[in-house]
Amino acid sequence: MGILQAMAEWLYFLLPPRDDFAATMTDEEQQAFDDHFTYMEKLLSDGTLVLAGPTLGPANTGVCIFEAEDGNAARAVMEADPPIAQGLVRGQLRPFRILHLRGREGALPSEA
16 A cells, blocks of 8 residues: 655635726626636535635735645646636636644644
8 A cells, every 4th residue: 555645735816807806797707706616616525625715805816725736736726717717817826835724733844
C-alpha cells in the first residue's frame, strides 16, 4: 500500500470587470454566477473546496480556496468556473498554504 500524498492548497480570485459588480450584473452575468454557485457546491461536495465567498463593498472580488494535486489541476479547476470560463470575470490563481484554521490542529512547520 502506497503512502498518500497530501493535496496542495490553492487560492484563486474572481476579479470583476467593474466596481459594484454584484449590484449591476447583467442577466448573462447573473446566470453565470448562478452556475458558479452550483459549481462551488459541487466542489464542496467532492471535498475539493475549502471555502469560497465574495468580498463586500464596492470591490466584489471572489475568493476560492481549494485543494488540487498540482498547478495544472488547480488551473483546470479555476478555468472551469463558469464566470471565468465565459470570460465575464478574470481569474487569478496562486499557490496557498492554510496555516491557521479554526477547528483544525496546527499546520506542520516542516512543510514550510
